[in-house]
Amino acid sequence: QSHLGSGYASALGAAYALKGKKRVLSINGDGGFLFTGVEMASAKLHEIPLVAIVVNDNAFGNVKSLQERWYGGRNIACQLASPDFVKMAESFGLRAVRADTPEELESAVRKAFEANEPYLIEVLLDHTLESPHPDYVFLPQIRS
Numbered sequence: 171q172s173h174l175g176s177g178y179a180s181a182l183g184a185a186y187a188l189k190g191k192k193r194v195l196s197i198n199g200d201g202g203f204l205f206t207g208v209e210m211a212s213a214k215l216h217e218i219p220l221v222a223i224v225v226n227d228n229a230f231g232n233v234k235s236l237q238e239r240w241y242g243g244r245n246i247a248c249q250l251a252s253p254d255f256v257k258m259a260e261s262f263g264l265r266a267v268r269a270d271t272p273e274e275l276e277s278a279v280r281k282a283f284e285a286n287e288p289y290l291i292e293v294l295l296d297h298t299l300e301s302p303h304p305d306y307v308f309l310p311q312i313r314s
Contacts, residue, residue, distance in 0.1 A: 174230075175205025178222055182209055185220035193283050196222045200252040201230040207255075210262040213288035220289075221282040223275075224255045227295040259290035266290040 181196030188194060198207075203224045213220050225231075234248040259266035265282075269275035269291055282289035 175202045177202055177206075178220075179206040179209050181222070182213055182218060182220050185213075185218045186216065189218065194220055195279070196220060198222060198224050199231050200224055200226040200228065200255070201233075201250055203255070204250070204252070207258065210259055210264055210288065210290070214263045218288060219286045221279065221291070222289070223279070223291045223293060225293045225295050226252050226255060228252050255290060255292040264288045264290055266292065268292045268294065270294065 177198045178196050181194050185194035203222070207224075210222075212218070228250045230248045230250065234245055237243070237245045237248060256266040256268050265285060265287065266289065267278050267281075269278045270293075275291065275293060278291045282291060
């Protein structure tokens with residue numbers, strides 16, 4: 171867990187710096203993506219071939235997990251009314267798809283990398299699912 175919302179913008183900078191050399195994949199939660207997702211305009215304008223996956227569970231997932239664990243499921247301010255990210259990306263002129271299965275996600279990522287242009291893949295996730303790694307957010311961050 172890092173700074174909420176910085177993932178897409180940071181990946182955009184990396185994709186710009188590595189343009190033509192290496193491909194960059196940004197994996198985001200819907201809550202974090204809502205902070206800097208409007209930078210899709212920059213991705214399109216400057217033809218930065220960043221591939222973004224947005225996992226949409228209509229929640230700040232880590233906040234919800236912490237509240238579930240620490241406060242017995244008394245949740246506050248962690249649910250979201252996220253937009254249709256495919257339509258949002260298309261409104262900026264990006265190609266975008268929704269992947270409903272692991273196979274569709276794998277295929278979508280391959281197609282996005284082949285397209286070599288800004289691309290968004292939305293994955294809908296049931297917000298009632300528990301995290302398979304509930305202790306992940308408690309691990310110390312290691313920085314080099």
